[in-house]
Amino acid sequence: MRAGLLGSVIMNFDFSDDQKLLKEQVRKFLADKCPTKVVRRVLDGNETHADDVWKGLVDLGVPGIGIPEEYGGSGLSPLEVCVVAEEIGRAAAPVPFDTSVVLATEALKLAGSDAQKKKWLPELASGKAIGTLAIAEGPQPPKPRNIRTMFGGGRLNGKKVPVTDGEAATFAIALANTGGAGDRALSLVLVDLKQSAVAKKRVDTIDPTRKHAELTFKDASAELLGGEGEGWRLLERLYDAAAVYFAFAQVGGAEAAMWMARDYALQRQAFGRAIGSYQAIKHKLADCYVKLELARSNAYYGAMMLTEGGADLAVAAAAARIAATEAYDFAAKENIQTHGGIGFTWEADTQFHYRRSRLMALSIGGPMAWKDKLVTRLEQKNAA
C-alpha cells in the first residue's frame, strides 16, 4: 500500500542540534576565510586550489569526518558530511572536497582492502593526501565500451581527461579496462600520482575555480580497488553516495545564488523602484525558492537512506541528484538574469555559481542520465 501525502509517520526528519552546530561552525569559517575574493583569486590565478582554505578545513577535521576512527578519522555519520557539503557548496569553495572528501574517500570505504584503507584513509583524514576520481576519457560519456585505459599486470596505460583536481591530487581512483565482456570488462584501480609514469597537464574548463587536468599513464604502477570486473557496479554505488553529498553542495550553492539575486533585487532601482518589487523578478525568485526546497527535502531523504543503508537509497539518491541539479542550475542562471548586464561582467561574483552549477551537474553524470536511472530504479522497485 502506498503512503498518502500525509504519510503515516511523524518522525524526526531533520538534522540534530550537534549537526547544525557543526554546519554553523564550517559556515562561519568559510564566510571568514573563503569569501568570494578567494574564489576569484583561484579563478584568475594559477594555484590548483585555495590551499589556505583547505588547510583550515583540515585543521577543523573536515576531511576525516566520515572516515572511521580506526583509520584516523572522527567516524561520524554521512549526515555530518552532508551538512559540511552544503556549506562548501554555499561558499563555492575552491577546495578538493567533492574529489577527496567525497569521491576518493567513499571509493576507499566502499571497495578498499584493509591494507588500502590503512594506507590511504589516514592520509586523507590528515590532509596529507588528496584523492580524486578519474573516469572520463574525452568526449564520449564513460560507458563501458568507451573506456580505453587498460590495466593489467599491475600497470596502467591510457589517458583520463578531465580529472578534477588532477594536478593537486596525490592519488587517483581510475576506471580501467581489465578485459572481459561489457560491464565486466571494467575495474577500479588505485594509482599513485607521484610517479614519473604519470604525466599531468592542466586543461581549460568552464570553471577555473576548480582546476582540471589530463592524466596520462604510461606503464604506471597501480592496483585494483575492489574486485576485477567489479568497476562499473562499484562506480554506480559510489555515484549513489556521491549524488547525495553533491546534492547538499548544490543546495548550498543554490541557496547562496538565490540570496545573492534577492539582495541585488532589493538594491537595484529601475523605473523608479527596486526591481525586486516587480512580479517578473519576485516570481522568478519564488521559483528559485520552490526548487530549492524540493531539492532540500529530497536531499534530506537521500542523507537518511545513506546513513541507514536503506533499501531506498538508489531511488532517493537519484531523486536528490535530479532535484538539486535543477535547483542549482536555475538559481545560478536566474541570479545572473536578475543582475542584468553587471551580472555578465568578469567583475561580478554571479559567475562563480553559474560555473560551479554546470560543473557539478556534469561531473558525476548529467540530469538526463540520472532521470533515466531513476525511472529504471522505480521500475525495479515496482516489480519487486
Next chain:
Amino acid sequence: MDFNDTAEEAAFRKEVRTWLDANATRKSDDKQSFRARNDDPELLKKAKEWQDKKAKAGYARITWPQEFGGRGASPILQVIYQQEEANFLVPLGFFDIGLGMCIPTMMAYAKPEQLARYVKPALHGQEVWCQLFSEPAAGSDVAGIRTKAERDGDDWVINGQKVWTSGAHYCDYGIVITRTDPNVPKHAGLTMFFLDMKTPGVEVRPIKQMSGGANFNEVFFTDVRIPDSQRLGKVGEGWKAALTTLMNERLAVGLPSGGLDIDELMELARDTDLEDGPAIRNQQVRGKIADWYVQQQGLKLTRYRTLTALSKGQTPGPESSIIKIVAAPKMQDMGAFAMELMGHAGIMKEDVPHAAGFQAQWIGGAGFRIAGGTDEILRNIVAERVLGLPADIRVDKDVAFNQLGKK
C-alpha cells in the same frame, strides 16, 4: 534522522487506532473513498453522525481548549489523528471550513454567550458553517469586496453578492465580510458579521463548475437584516478579522489526495505502444516521469519536515508554502501528458484505462491552481514573506474605495 514517533506520539496513535477500529471500517486500499458527491443529502447525514461520534470521543478538534470540547493538545496529535483517520472509510470534508476557519474567528471576536450557543453544535456536526468572502469583483484582491452593510438602528442591512462559497447550500451559518464605509480606503471600510443562512433575503445558487461538480455557490443578499450583536470585531476592522480567518485557512486547506499519480502514469507508459516501442522506454517520457516523481517525493518530504518541526514543538518554517505551487500545476500537466500517451482516445471518458482519472486531474488541476490562492498570489507570498521582497505597489492604497477607478 528517523521516521519514528516519540513515545507520547506512539501512545496517542495507538489509542486513536484502537478507537477507530472499534468505530469505523478500515479501507481495503488507499484509493477507496467514502465520498460520492458532497451534495448527496445522505452523505451529509452520515458525515454529521461521524462528526458527533468524534466529538464525543474528544477527537473532533484536538488542539482546541478543553472548554470548547478539545484536548488543548499540540498540533502534532491532530495530525496523527488525521493520518490514522485517513485509513478508514469515513465521510469527511463538511466541517473543515467551519471548524478550521469560521469558529476560530468566532472564538477571537464573538461574545461568551454566543460561543456557548454556537461552538458545541458546530463541533458535533449539528450545524455547518461557511465562509462568505469572495465576490465576483474580489478574488485575489479579497479586500475589494462590494457587498455593503448599512446601519439601521440596532440592525445592519446587507445587500450584495458573494461567490465561490463552499457548501453554502447545506450550511446553517456563515461569517460574512462586508463594506460598511466606501468613503475610506479599501481595507479600512470593512466589517465582519456572522449570520443564519436562513435569514430572509439570503439566496443560495449552486455554481456548476467546469468539472461538472457543484461544490460552490453564489450567495445573494437582498435587504438581509441582522442585529448589531452579530458583528465580529469593531466596525471598520473587518480586514483584521478576515486575516484571522485566512490565517486559519492556511492550516485548514489540505491537498487533494487519492488521485492518480506516478504509479498509474508508469503503468500507463508500460502499456502504451509508441512508434519506437513501449512509452516507458522513450527518453522523453522517462524524463517527465522522473521530474514528476522528484516533485511528488519533494512535497511528501517537505511535509515531513513540517511535521518534524511540529513534533518538536517548533513553529514550522516557510517550506510548506511551496506545496500548492508545485502540486497544482503538476496535477494539471501530468493529467494532460497521460492523456497524450493515450492518443486520440485520451479524450474518451469510458473504455480507456485510467482515462477518466487523468482527465479528472487535468480538469481539477485548472481549478486547484486558482482555489485558495492562485499560483501568482502564492508566488507573491513566497517572495514577500520568505524572501523579504517588497510588496506590490498599490495604487489604491490611499484612495477612498468609492473613488477607485475614477480619474
